[in-house]
Amino acid sequence: MRIGFIGTGTITEAVVNGMIRFDVPFERVALSPRNAQTAARLAARDARIAVGASNQDVLDSSDVVCLAVVPQIAADVLGELTFDARHHVISFIAGKSLDEIRALVRRSARVVRAVPLPAVAAGKGSTAICPRDDIARTLFAPLGEAVEVDDEHQFNALSAATATMAAFFALLEEQASWLVKQGVPYASARSFLSGYHVGLAHETTLDTEPFSAMVGHASTPRGLNEQLNRELSERGTYAHYAQALDAIMRRVQGRE
Numbered sequence: 001m002r003i004g005f006i007g008t009g010t011i012t013e014a015v016v017n018g019m020i021r022f023d024v025p026f027e028r029v030a031l032s033p034r035n036a037q038t039a040a041r042l043a044a045r046d047a048r049i050a051v052g053a054s055n056q057d058v059l060d061s062s063d064v065v066c067l068a069v070v071p072q073i074a075a076d077v078l079g080e081l082t083f084d085a086r087h088h089v090i091s092f093i094a095g096k097s098l099d100e101i102r103a104l105v106r107r108s109a110r111v112v113r114a115v116p117l118p119a120v121a122a123g124k125g126s127t128a129i130c131p132r133d134d135i136a137r138t139l140f141a142p143l144g145e146a147v148e149v150d151d152e153h154q155f156n157a158l159s160a161a162t163a164t165m166a167a168f169f170a171l172l173e174e175q176a177s178w179l180v181k182q183g184v185p186y187a188s189a190r191s192f193l194s195g196y197h198v199g200l201a202h203e204t205t206l207d208t209e210p211f212s213a214m215v216g217h218a219s220t221p222r223g224l225n226e227q228l229n230r231e232l233s234e235r236g237t238y239a240h241y242a243q244a245l246d247a248i249m250r251r252v253q254g255r256e
């Protein structure tokens with residue numbers, strides 16, 4: 001696979017680092033010259049990685065092209081480029097639909113959307129892909145979980161679910177703050193909660209049973225877990241979460 005990246009920022013760096021670390025098969029990687037520092041850092045890691053002279057140079061030396069510029073400049077950057085019928089385009093650009101990307105890359109053979117997350121660098125990224133695609137799966141499956149859907153509404157919903165990162169860290173901070181109020185030093189609280197949540201996340205990988213079944217296993221009748229979950233449910237915590245995701249979905253779909 002000869003793969004090019006238009007836009008060498010945070011997410012391209014994470015994907016390329018993951019590709020090297022987890023032995024994704026590739027012949028060449030071509031990087032667009034911006035950001036120059038990131039491109040030079042990646043090129044220094046592997047002899048198969050080179051920085052193109054221009055974005056067009058990247059296209060001309062690639063068969064698979066990943067689009068990784070920010071949405072605001074996508075039309076200008078892509079509008080200046082000549083895509084070819086051999087190009088297999090994988091767009092990471094948030095909020096640009098398959099139809100919008102197809103209009104920008106015209107002659108390309110195929111257009112796919114993917115939403116890789118920074119954790120792909122550590123082989124722990126969940127990447128949503130739409131529509132199902134052998135090349136995107138070959139690229140992202142070794143970097144964590146590759147989840148393919150054919151329906152763009154479902155893809156948008158999976159993209160919306162990636163808005164939960166800050167809220168997840170905020171929940172940890174809330175728990176840490178509570179522990180600090182009980183006199184536990186912040187460093188100890190942080191260390192404890194980090195390991196505790198890694199353990200919980202690991203449990204989800206051991207089986208494919210619904211999360212609701214895991215709630216059941218953890219909820220001994222009249223036990224402490226059963227009580228906390230019930231109190232949060234009764235106060236509407238989870239219902240509010242779904243409403244907040246609805247608002248994110250409206251933005252992802254460009255309705256707000």
Ligand SMILES: NC(=O)c1ccc[n+]([C@@H]2O[C@H](COP(=O)([O-])OP(=O)(O)OC[C@H]3O[C@@H](n4cnc5c(N)ncnc54)[C@H](OP(=O)(O)O)[C@@H]3O)[C@@H](O)[C@H]2O)c1
Pocket residue numbers: 006007008009010011012032033034035036055067068069070071073077092093094114115116117118
């Ligand atoms: N970060 C994430 O977690 C994530 C996850 C999934 C999808 N995405 C999507 O991936 C895309 C990139 O996100 P990012 O976080 O990687 O953004 P980023 O770090 O800002 O990277 C974008 C890169 O584009 C470069 N650039 C600017 N003008 C350019 C041009 N004319 N030609 C080529 N490259 C140019 C920038 O270079 P300079 O630094 O020199 O300006 C920058 O390095 C976005 O559309 C985003 O929605 C991001």
